[in-house]
Amino acid sequence: MKRIQALQILAAATADLPVVVTCAATSRELAAVADRPNHLYLLDAMGLAGSVATGIALGLERPGAGNGPVGKVVAIEGDGSLLMNPNVLPTGGFLTPGNLLMVLLDNQVYGSTAGIPTYATRIDLGRLAEASGWSVLRATGPEELRESFGRALTLTGPVFLHVRIEPGNAPDVPKLLEDPVVIARRFQDWLHDRTEEAAVTAP
Amino acid sequence: MTSPPVPPRPGAAGTATASTAPSAGRTGPPPYAAAVAAGLRDSGADLIGYVPSASVAPVITALVAADGGTGGSSERVFPLSREEEAMGVLGALPLAGRFGAVVMQDNGFGNALTALTTFNAAYHLPLLVVANTRGGLGEYNSMIHTLCQHVPGLLDRLGIRVFELDRRSGPGDWRDVIAEAGAHARMTFRPVVVLTHFWSTDGKGA
Numbered sequence: 373m374k375r376i377q378a379l380q381i382l383a384a385a386t387a388d389l390p391v392v393v394t395c396a397a398t399s400r401e402l403a404a405v406a407d408r409p410n411h412l413y414l415l416d417a418m419g420l421a422g423s424v425a426t427g428i429a430l431g432l433e434r435p436g437a438g439n440g441p442v443g444k445v446v447a448i449e450g451d452g453s454l455l456m457n458p459n460v461l462p463t464g465g466f467l468t469p470g471n472l473l474m475v476l477l478d479n480q481v482y483g484s485t486a487g488i489p490t491y492a493t494r495i496d497l498g499r500l501a502e503a504s505g506w507s508v509l510r511a512t513g514p515e516e517l518r519e520s521f522g523r524a525l526t527l528t529g530p531v532f533l534h535v536r537i538e539p540g541n542a543p544d545v546p547k548l549l550e551d552p553v554v555i556a557r558r559f560q561d562w563l564h565d566r567t568e569e570a571a572v573t574a575p
Numbered sequence: 576m577t578s579p580p581v582p583p584r585p586g587a588a589g590t591a592t593a594s595t596a597p598s599a600g601r602t603g604p605p606p607y608a609a610a611v612a613a614g615l616r617d618s619g620a621d622l623i624g625y626v627p628s629a630s631v632a633p634v635i636t637a638l639v640a641a642d643g644g645t646g647g648s649s650e651r652v653f654p655l656s657r658e659e660e661a662m663g664v665l666g667a668l669p670l671a672g673r674f675g676a677v678v679m680q681d682n683g684f685g686n687a688l689t690a691l692t693t694f695n696a697a698y699h700l701p702l703l704v705v706a707n708t709r710g711g712l713g714e715y716n717s718m719i720h721t722l723c724q725h726v727p728g729l730l731d732r733l734g735i736r737v738f739e740l741d742r743r744s745g746p747g748d749w750r751d752v753i754a755e756a757g758a759h760a761r762m763t764f765r766p767v768v769v770l771t772h773f774w775s776t777d778g779k780g781a
Contacts, residue, residue: 392667412670416693423663424694430622430664431671459656463664467653556698560670567672 373514376401376542378477378535379448381517386410386446390428390563393448394421396484397541398477402448404545409562413548413555419456421447422474426460429469432567440471441570442563444525447474451492452482458500464530465505472530474506475521479539487539498534506532605777608633610746611678611705611753612641618703618757620676624655624665628680630707630771630779635678658683662690666702666766674761676703681726681770682710682719691766692733701760704768705753713774714781730768741772 375398382391383406392412393399399413414421425447432440454460454476464472480492502508507527511517517535524531603609611634615623625635635647642649655661658679665675683706684691695702709716710723730737738756740749753769760767774780 414694416697417663417690420659420663420690420694423660423690424667424670427664427667427675428671431668431673431675457657457660457663459660463655463660552697553699556670556700560672563670564672 391446392425394453409558412559422460429472444473451478452490461504470528475533481539501532506530508532512536604633604637606746607776607778610750612637614750614753617754621673623652623676625678658687659690666695681706695766699764702766703757739770742775
């Protein structure tokens with residue numbers, strides 16, 4: 373499965389969820405698949421997607437509310453990016469936000485920097501998440517990804533979905549040149565409206 | 576020939592003024608640490624993350640105790656393992672309609688600058704950072720000066736607003752400045768840093 377195929381599946385499954393996506397090719401490809409206000413693209417700050425998603429999850433979490441008012445906060449990370457800030461794993465395991473879901477698209481290379489191999493060629497990042505206290509699910513093909521993602525949404529606690537994908541970037545995907553302030557503002561407005569809507573419909 | 580005795584400076588270590596003098600049998604935090612904790616509470620921070628430092632340990636203890644927490648954590652105060660992730664975790668709160676603060680020491684800006692500039696500042700996300708200083712007067716570590724003496728200049732060069740507090744003002748001023756820095760961060764939609772120089776206060780300078 374190529375990254376863009378995985379992103380097509382994730383985009384279809386996350387229309388109503390806040391999604392924080394790591395920089396460069398992953399952000400570009402997700403925007404090419406579906407550019408929506410529930411996407412927070414990190415245009416730089418490689419490695420920070422998991423931390424940002426953790427912060428949003430903590431900000432939305434209410435004691436006893438399980439998945440929080442809007443369901444899971446989804447981080448889409450790459451293996452190279454996660455390895456830049458692996459602290460996100462023990463931090464998530466320690467703070468245990470019930471509404472945090474990290475999807476790791478692991479192609480074992482730095483996809484945006486000439487395909488240089490990452491530690492993921494020898495280190496199982498899913499096991500690292502397991503050791504840090506996350507619930508870990510795994511997927512390799514499209515069907516498995518659909519099914520595992522659906523299951524991940526039903527679990528409480530930080531959930532780590534480890535997805536093996538092929539190396540390589542989708543061709544002819546335009547660069548993402550939007551002003552980060554605009555990206556932040558539209559995400560913030562979307563999340564505000566979504567939270568209000570969830571509060572109104574809550575039993 | 577002997578030198579005449581040097582008169583003590585107001586507020587100098589060992590010469591605490593009435594407002595800062597530790598009272599016998601006091602069990603709470605020293606007044607300057609208590610002022611930082613109170614300023615953080617007054618700042619409107621919904622959640623506070625910290626990266627440990629001996630200077631801010633009494634601040635954290637006071638914040639956690641006020642919330643009824645234990646073991647260095649409470650519902651709204653928690654540790655983080657590195658300053659970079661602190662900028663991501665607490666800096667993301669405004670996206671969810673909330674506001675965060677980070678307590679750390681200033682040599683951690685070396686770890687935090689990419690996140691602070693390309694996330695918090697670039698996305699116009701308010702954040703209050705309160706950092707005790709290393710590398711100034713009273714510092715014992717010969718290496719830490721290399722980074723820390725440049726922190727105010729570095730932050731200024733990067734467009735990050737900095738306010739500094741030291742022995743020349745009392746705990747009440749520290750509390751007010753920290754609280755107002757939180758309002759300033761929200762008003763400017765940017766991260767704001769308060770550098771606290773504990774040397775020659777009743778706190779631990781290094």
